[in-house]
Amino acid sequence: MTSPRSVTAAGADGLDAIRKSPSEAVLGFDFDGTLAPIVDDPAAARAHPGAAPALARLAPLVGALVIVTGRPAAVAVEYGGFEDVEGLVVLGQYGLERWESGVLTVPDPPPGVAEARAKLPGVLEAAGAPPETFIEDKGQAVAVHTRRCAEPQVAFERLRSILAALAERTGLTLEPGRFVLELRPPGMDKGRALRSFIADRGARPSAVLFAGDDLGDLAAFDAVEALRAEGVPGVLVCSGSAEVTALAERADLVVDGPSGVVEFVGKLADSLS
Ligand SMILES: O=P(O)(O)OC[C@H]1O[C@H](O[C@H]2O[C@H](CO)[C@@H](O)[C@H](O)[C@H]2O)[C@H](O)[C@@H](O)[C@@H]1O
Numbered sequence: 001m002t003s004p005r006s007v008t009a010a011g012a013d014g015l016d017a018i019r020k021s022p023s024e025a026v027l028g029f030d031f032d033g034t035l036a037p038i039v040d041d042p043a044a045a046r047a048h049p050g051a052a053p054a055l056a057r058l059a060p061l062v063g064a065l066v067i068v069t070g071r072p073a074a075v076a077v078e079y080g081g082f083e084d085v086e087g088l089v090v091l092g093q094y095g096l097e098r099w100e101s102g103v104l105t106v107p108d109p110p111p112g113v114a115e116a117r118a119k120l121p122g123v124l125e126a127a128g129a130p131p132e133t134f135i136e137d138k139g140q141a142v143a144v145h146t147r148r149c150a151e152p153q154v155a156f157e158r159l160r161s162i163l164a165a166l167a168e169r170t171g172l173t174l175e176p177g178r179f180v181l182e183l184r185p186p187g188m189d190k191g192r193a194l195r196s197f198i199a200d201r202g203a204r205p206s207a208v209l210f211a212g213d214d215l216g217d218l219a220a221f222d223a224v225e226a227l228r229a230e231g232v233p234g235v236l237v238c239s240g241s242a243e244v245t246a247l248a249e250r251a252d253l254v255v256d257g258p259s260g261v262v263e264f265v266g267k268l269a270d271s272l273s
Pocket residue numbers: 030031032033037038039040041042043045068069070071136138143145147177178179180182214216
C-alpha cells in the first residue's frame with residue numbers, strides 16, 4: 001500500500017474502513033489519465049496493461065467496482081479491455097450510459113447535440129482555431145481537442161468562451177478537461193453518477209473511494225466528501241500529472257499517474273486477499 005505518510009488522516013480512515021468491510025465498499029475509477037495513460041490521439045488511448053488484471057483481482061473482493069468516465073461506456077470497455085472483468089460496471093458519458101455484464105444502456109441524445117455538431121466546424125473556423133484542433137464525436141456529446149496544437153493551452157483558452165457560448169445556445173453544458181472542451185448534456189456529472197449508483201444499490205456503503213485525474217472528476221470528489229459528511233468513510237485518490245493540480249490539492253493520496261493507480265489497486269487487492 002502507498003506509504004501511510006502520504007495519506008491524510010481521513011484517507012487512512014477510509015482505507016481502514018475498506019479493509020474492515022470490503023464487501024460493502026464502493027470503489028470508483030476514472031478512465032483517461034487514471035487507468036489509461038494520456039496520448040495525443042483519443043482513439044489510440046488504451047488502459048495500462050496492468051489495469052484490467054488488477055481490477056479483475058479487486059472486483060470479487062469489494063462490494064462494487066465502477067468506472068465513471070467521460071467516454072462512451074462501450075469505448076471505455078473496449079479500450080480498457082474490461083469485457084471479462086466480472087462484476088465491473090462502467091458509467092459512460094459522465095453517467096448517462098451504463099455497461100454491465102455486456103449489456104449497454106444508452107439514452108437518446110438531446111437535440112442540442114446535433115445542433116452543436118452541425119455548428120461546430122463553422123464556429124471553430126470563425127474563431128481561427130489552429131488546424132490541429134479536432135472534434136471527437138461521442139454521440140451524446142462533441143469534444144474539441146487542442147492537445148495536438150503547437151500551443152495547446154493558448155488554443156484551449158481562445159476557444160473556451162466561444163464554445164461556452166455555443167453550449168449555452170444549444171442547451172448543453174461546457175465540460176473543460178485536459179486540452180479538451182466538451183459540449184455535453186446538462187443534468188449529470190460524475191458526482192451525481194456516483195451518488196445515484198450507490199443509491200441504486202440500496203445499502204449504505206462501508207466506505208467509498210474515487211480515483212481521478214481531471215477536472216471532471218472533481219464532482220466525484222465532491223460526492224465522496226458529501227458522503228464523508230454523512231458518516232461514510234471516503235478516500236480521494238489523485239492520479240498525479242503536471243497538467244492538472246486541482247485534484248492533488250484535495251486528494252488523500254497522490255499516486256504517479258496510471259502506473260501508480262494500477263500499483264495502488266494491486267496492493268489494495270493484496271491487502272484484502
Ligand atoms: O472521464 P475520462 O475517462 O477521464 O475521460 C475524459 C476525456 O478523456 C479523453 O480525452 C483525454 O484523453 C485523451 C487520450 O489520452 C487525450 O488525447 C486528451 O487530451 C484528454 O483530454 C477523451 O477523448 C474524452 O472523450 C473524454 O471525455
